[in-house]
Amino acid sequence: MGLQHDYPWVKAPVLIGAPMRLISLAPLAVAVSHAGGLGFIGAGTEVHDLDAHLQEASRLIRETPVVGSAADVLPIGVGFINWGADFDTTVRTLEKYKPAAVWFFAPYKNADLVQWTEEISNATQGNTKIWVQVGSVHDAVEVARLCRPDVIVAQGSDAGGHGLERGAGIITLLPEIADALKHEGFEDTSVVAAGGVVEGRGVAACLALGSEGVVMGTRFLASTEATIAAGYQRAVVRAKDGGINTVRSKVYDTLRGTTGWPERIGGRGIINQSFLDAKDGKVTKENMDAYAEALKKGDDGWDENGRLTTYAGTGVGLIDRIKPAAAIMKEIRRQVMDIELRTSKRQSRI
Amino acid sequence: MGLQHDYPWVKAPVLIGAPMRLISLAPLAVAVSHAGGLGFIGAGTEVHDLDAHLQEASRLIRETPVVGSAADVLPIGVGFINWGADFDTTVRTLEKYKPAAVWFFAPYKNADLVQWTEEISNATQGNTKIWVQVGSVHDAVEVARLCRPDVIVAQGSDAGGHGLERGAGIITLLPEIADALKHEGFEDTSVVAAGGVVEGRGVAACLALGSEGVVMGTRFLASTEATIAAGYQRAVVRAKDGGINTVRSKVYDTLRGTTGWPERIGGRGIINQSFLDAKDGKVTKENMDAYAEALKKGDDGWDENGRLTTYAGTGVGLIDRIKPAAAIMKEIRRQVMDIELRTSKRQSRI
Numbered sequence: 001m002g003l004q005h006d007y008p009w010v011k012a013p014v015l016i017g018a019p020m021r022l023i024s025l026a027p028l029a030v031a032v033s034h035a036g037g038l039g040f041i042g043a044g045t046e047v048h049d050l051d052a053h054l055q056e057a058s059r060l061i062r063e064t065p066v067v068g069s070a071a072d073v074l075p076i077g078v079g080f081i082n083w084g085a086d087f088d089t090t091v092r093t094l095e096k097y098k099p100a101a102v103w104f105f106a107p108y109k110n111a112d113l114v115q116w117t118e119e120i121s122n123a124t125q126g127n128t129k130i131w132v133q134v135g136s137v138h139d140a141v142e143v144a145r146l147c148r149p150d151v152i153v154a155q156g157s158d159a160g161g162h163g164l165e166r167g168a169g170i171i172t173l174l175p176e177i178a179d180a181l182k183h184e185g186f187e188d189t190s191v192v193a194a195g196g197v198v199e200g201r202g203v204a205a206c207l208a209l210g211s212e213g214v215v216m217g218t219r220f221l222a223s224t225e226a227t228i229a230a231g232y233q234r235a236v237v238r239a240k241d242g243g244i245n246t247v248r249s250k251v252y253d254t255l256r257g258t259t260g261w262p263e264r265i266g267g268r269g270i271i272n273q274s275f276l277d278a279k280d281g282k283v284t285k286e287n288m289d290a291y292a293e294a295l296k297k298g299d300d301g302w303d304e305n306g307r308l309t310t311y312a313g314t315g316v317g318l319i320d321r322i323k324p325a326a327a328i329m330k331e332i333r334r335q336v337m338d339i340e341l342r343t344s345k346r347q348s349r350i
Numbered sequence: 351m352g353l354q355h356d357y358p359w360v361k362a363p364v365l366i367g368a369p370m371r372l373i374s375l376a377p378l379a380v381a382v383s384h385a386g387g388l389g390f391i392g393a394g395t396e397v398h399d400l401d402a403h404l405q406e407a408s409r410l411i412r413e414t415p416v417v418g419s420a421a422d423v424l425p426i427g428v429g430f431i432n433w434g435a436d437f438d439t440t441v442r443t444l445e446k447y448k449p450a451a452v453w454f455f456a457p458y459k460n461a462d463l464v465q466w467t468e469e470i471s472n473a474t475q476g477n478t479k480i481w482v483q484v485g486s487v488h489d490a491v492e493v494a495r496l497c498r499p500d501v502i503v504a505q506g507s508d509a510g511g512h513g514l515e516r517g518a519g520i521i522t523l524l525p526e527i528a529d530a531l532k533h534e535g536f537e538d539t540s541v542v543a544a545g546g547v548v549e550g551r552g553v554a555a556c557l558a559l560g561s562e563g564v565v566m567g568t569r570f571l572a573s574t575e576a577t578i579a580a581g582y583q584r585a586v587v588r589a590k591d592g593g594i595n596t597v598r599s600k601v602y603d604t605l606r607g608t609t610g611w612p613e614r615i616g617g618r619g620i621i622n623q624s625f626l627d628a629k630d631g632k633v634t635k636e637n638m639d640a641y642a643e644a645l646k647k648g649d650d651g652w653d654e655n656g657r658l659t660t661y662a663g664t665g666v667g668l669i670d671r672i673k674p675a676a677a678i679m680k681e682i683r684r685q686v687m688d689i690e691l692r693t694s695k696r697q698s699r700i
Contacts, residue, residue: 012696137591137667157507157593158519168593168664169508169519171546171555176592176667196521201559205521208554208689241487242526243507243518314518317487317526337697339558344694346362347687 003038003190003213006129006150007100009068009075010213011036013203013336015329016192018217019043019079019103020161020226026056028225028325029076033066035326038213040077040103045084045260047093054078054097069100073127077101081162082116083108084260090116095123103131103153106162108262110142117147133194135164140177144186151190152177153215157248158196158268160218160313165248165266170195174209198315200335207336218313223325231299233322235310239270242314251275252309254283255291270310272302353388353540353563356479356500357450359418359425360563361386363553363686365679366542368567369393369429369453370511370576376406378575378675379426383416385676388563390427390453395434395610397443404428404447419450423477427451431512432466433458434610440466445473453481453503456512458612460492467497483544485514490527494536501540502527503565507598508546508618510568510663515598515616520545524559548665550685557686568663573675581649583672585660589620592664601625602659604633605641620660622652 003014017024017032021044032039041057043050057076061069069075078099080090083106094102102120107113117130133153134140140152154177155163156170167173170193178191193206194215206214220226221236239245248268253261255274269275274294277287294307301308323331353364367374367382371394382389391407393400407426419425428449430440433456444452452470457463467480483503484490490502504527505513506520517523520543528541543556544565556564570576571586589595598618603611605624619625624644627637644657651658673681 136594138594156519156521158522164593166594166597169506169521169546171506171519171521171552172508172548172592172663172665172668175549175551176590176665179668196519198522199525201525202521204558205555208558208693209551240526240530242522243514243516244486244488247516313522315522315526318522318529340693340697343558343690344697347690347694 007038007075008070009033009036009066010038011333013207013333014038014213015203015332016040016213016215017220017325018194018215019077020217020220021045021081023221023226023228025227026053026060027227028220028223030057030060031223031225031325032220032329033075034064035329037329038077038101040079040101042079043085044079044081047080047085047089050078050090050093051096054093054099058097072098074099077103077131079103079105081106082112083262087116091119091123094120094128098124098127100127101129101131101151103133105133106262106265110139110146113143113147117149134177135167135173137176137180141180141184144181144184144189148186149189151192152181153192153194156193156195158314159194160246160268160316161311162261162265162267163195163248164264170206170209174206174211178210196313196315198318200332200339202315203332204336204339218315219319219328220325221312222319222322223328224322225325229299229302231302231306232308232310234299235270235302235306236312236316237320237322239312239316242317245271246312246314246316247271247275249275249281251278251281251283252311255288256309267311268313270312270316272306272310274307357388357425358420359383359386359416360388361683363557363683364388364563365553365682366390366563366565367570367675368544368565369427370567370570371395371431373571373576373578375577376403376410377577378570378573380407380410381573381575381675382570382679383425384414385679387679388427388451390429390451392429393435394429394431397430397435397439400428400440400443401446404443404449408447422448424449427453427481429453429455431456432462433612437466441469441473444470444478448474448477450477451479451481451501453483455483456612456615460489460496463493463497467499484527485517485523487526487530491530491534494531494534494539498536499539501542502531503542503544506543506545508664509544510596510618510666511661512611512615512617513545513598514614520556520559524556524561528560546663546665548668550682550689552665553682554686554689568665569669569678570675571662572669572672573678574672575675579649579652581652581656581658582660584649585620585652585656586662586666587670587672589662589666592667595621596662596664596666597621597625599625599631601628601631601633602661605638606659617661618663620662620666622656622660624657
């Protein structure tokens with residue numbers, strides 16, 4: 001029961017690295033777990049190279065063990081975009097490496113997750129815990145009934161990258177999901193918050209909301225261990241006023257050719273010229289061509305007049321430095337402790 | 351400095367009743383202040399009957415004083431929708447009643463608020479404090495520079511009723527605004543959170559984010575003192591999965607003829623047949639006619655197949671009972687205390 005039981009190396013508050021496709025690979029996932037969190041590799045839709053990523057993670061962990069983790073489990077997780085990931089390759093690879101958790105997201109329908117849950121649990125003798133990301137109360141309850149996952153990730157509308165086109169922020173989503181799961185008899189299911197948390201105040205807020213752990217994606221875009229272009233990282237550090245200067249849309253999936261996503265889902269990213277040129281979300285040939293040209297510019301494709309995809313959440317305005325994952329997590333833990341000590345003092349005066 | 355200094359009757363945590371147009375009138379505003387919060391009358395765009403509302407509020411407060419309030423100030427606030435409210439009538443009426451605060455929202459441009467701030471402050475000898483609601487960091491800083499308000503209300507995307515069509519939830523908006531104001535030298539400006547808070551977990555989360563007080567609108571829709579149709583209230587209690595079953599749109603302003611709003615603003619309400627019939631937000635004559643017919647049905651115009659405007663935030667799914675404002679606030683204070691005591695115990699073990 002509980003995250004600190006299932007992942008005995010993690011410290012409170014439980015900080016989780018989001019499985020960002022192409023960006024959160026072995027170096028970042030392992031760094032988060034080394035620092036007392038739970039890191040996830042973002043396999044996404046591409047599982048042909050998952051074996052290589054897990055092999056690298058295994059090597060990094062052999063070199064520097066994650067103190068407190070069990071010998072038969074790889075102390076990181078792997079995230080999948082279920083509509084696109086190859087099932088048989090996934091099961092075979094997970095059986096070999098036994099990561100501590102898998103994270104499911106965006107099946108065409110929730111019922112598709114039943115087979116994923118059953119076969120992965122069997123192949124790993126239950127060592128690999130099942131996490132499912134949802135963006136609504138409806139999906140949380142349906143997934144709980146169908147799969148009985150260990151963890152529901154409640155993703156709010158402030159999240160960067162892919163998520164529901166329309167939904168609530170975690171301020172209401174997390175409590176409503178927690179109440180609904182309890183009401184339906186799933187009080188053993190852990191609920192963790194994702195979407196808009198980049199520093200200590202957000203983590204402390206999620207703990208007050210009842211979250212057992214807190215997921216961060218956007219914050220780790222600006223970590224030294226992220227597999228990410230320097231231009232993308234600079235754009236993340238530069239962006240301010242995150243609610244105004246990011247937008248959820250399907251424009252970047254169109255421009256990049258990452259089609260196949262369920263209709264209900266879009267990606268939040270920093271607004272740039274590609275988005276501004278796509279009137280009402282319609283992408284013209286000129287826009288496609290300009291995008292292809294921007295790609296050739298490398299890091300400069302993310303400059304002030306840039307065009308390249310810059311997925312990030314509304315918390316991007318609170319990030320102003322690139323740091324190692326461990327330093328990010330240490331700073332956040334100190335901020336949370338300061339906030340909670342202030343709360344304690346206020347309480348003790350009452 | 352600080353809300354408990356300026357409004358000496360308020361208790362911690364500072365709970366604020368949002369100035370909901372047509373709904374938060376003297377009975378609700380006074381009930382919130384009587385219960386140790388700060389209630390706001392929602393004058394909105396219509397100030398011709400503001401004198402009558404303030405006269406009623408004065409009478410209610412003479413009958414049952416708000417303990418701790420100063421004799422020369424009416425211990426409630428008044429909210430205005432600045433693009434529509436008549437300036438001269440407003441100043442004259444506020445001079446007569448001296449409410450503790452005014453709350454500005456939705457000017458065509460922020461510079462319009464300079465005259466409002468100056469003349470109201472002069473007319474009330476500074477007894478009426480200036481609150482300004484914003485939805486972005488840009489507006490918070492611009493308003494602070496132009497008007498030096500006492501309070502900035504940071505309204506997140508989960509809020510019900512009118513707000514920015516596109517913006518962040520309070521999980522990121524509140525900290526980014528607080529940091530920006532401090533950075534620009536406005537550390538004396540109080541920042542309070544609005545949008546998505548309906549119970550104790552949300553209030554505790556806002557306090558962790560650094561909010562000095564917390565605004566609630568949607569929660570008070572289901573209060574006995576709200577001036578609201580029984581059908582509307584039943585729809586609020588019935589709604590679940592608030593992020594999915596509410597939407598921000600301009601459809602209801604069109605249907606009700608409440609035009610004149612700045613283009614950047616839309617209203618969040620519970621999805622019903624009127625919205626579903628408005629494909630891509632376009633309102634047809636059939637839809638207008640059906641709306642007019644629904645109006646004639648009274649409370650039944652909000653039934654399961656209803657069409658009438660039901661503004662509410664994403665927190666609506668967490669509300670399941672109509673109660674007096676004082677009972678709502680008492681319950682929330684108890685919930686916040688429980689959460690903070692749990693936090694204290696966790697801290698004391700570390």
